[in-house]
Amino acid sequence: MSIGIIGAGAIGAALAERLVAAGENVLISNSRGPDSLSALVSAAGPGLTAVTVKEAAQQDVVVLAVPWKRLKDAIAATGLTGWEGRIVIDTTNPLGPPDFKVANLGGRTSSEVVADLVPGAKLVKAFNTLPPHVLGANPRSGSGRRVIFLSGDDAGANDRITRLIERAGWAAVDLGPLATGGRLQQFPGGPLPTLSLLKEN
Template sequence: MSYTIGIIGSGHIGRALATHLAKTTYPVLITNSRGAASLTDLVASIGGSVTAADFSQTIAQADVLFVAVPWTQLPELASELQGYSGKVIVDATNNVRSVSPFQLADTAGKTTGEFVAALFPAHRVVKAFNTLGAATLAQPSQTNLGATVIIMSGDDADAKKDVADITKAMGFEPIDIGTLKEGGHLQDMGGALSGIELVKVNQ
């Protein structure tokens, strides 16, 4: 199926996502809080199907939105998306409140995926691309054995299938580990799958 993909955020994770999405045939819009003009050099360096866009254009046109913004900006983003519904939100965030000192935000007993899904009730949230560090996501290990695994979880089967298809087109191997509640405990920082690069060996 054909989608327009949006990337919200142009930090290390957003750039890594854009680099891999540029290899696909999907039209890709990338935006940040500083506006499209600030992304000219980045887009030129990545090439492919990636285009710089204003925030309003990105959220209006994208069917699938990769969210790669700091955790503290999520409530504001949720407010901006209140006028829309039905989009697939690929939540690549972790609940890091500060880096120095390192602190995680309280999610009130929820997994980060559940917490984000509650912020975006009119949309379909899939937790993915949050278990790898930015450097590993940007440059996965090169091996002939198979592709680097992207762990995902979610409560909407169709949304997960859509994200799995996109993930494969990016050159990764998606693995669905269940619901936002079940899978999230493994994906979140400190979970068994956090920070680990897995490779699915070709059969």
């Protein structure tokens, strides 16, 4: 299984390096093109390949790791009008530079809004609650494994991403559907972001 990542900022890079370290084949992209990612690819080693946004979006599992205000542009750059057959992992939070003003979500969770932007995809919210330096660190410690929360409306997709999280060394906690679990994960507003929890081995 290849994993496409759209966005090579702090979250995208940390996630790519951790997944590659776990033996996953990862294709990473950004708006500036593959040549701009040579240093990241060199540091991560075999398993990480720099590609275009369109190429990253062709994978069975696609990670959205771009700032909220660039999300629509990043999705448009994929050239896809339908996302059937793909699992999309949403790592975004509904705020960001330059003003860090929280987006108006109309009472919905941010991932429900994102799901509308990728019609046909099975969307899973994950990897949004930890800062990049924690996300990119070794998920295992002497006392346990770092917890990664996830939520989504498709049980099969949740299970597949749970297995990916566990293979990479984290401990997955499935919070259920987006309307409830996504609200617990959401930053700002939810109680789970910034919590760095360990599950005992």
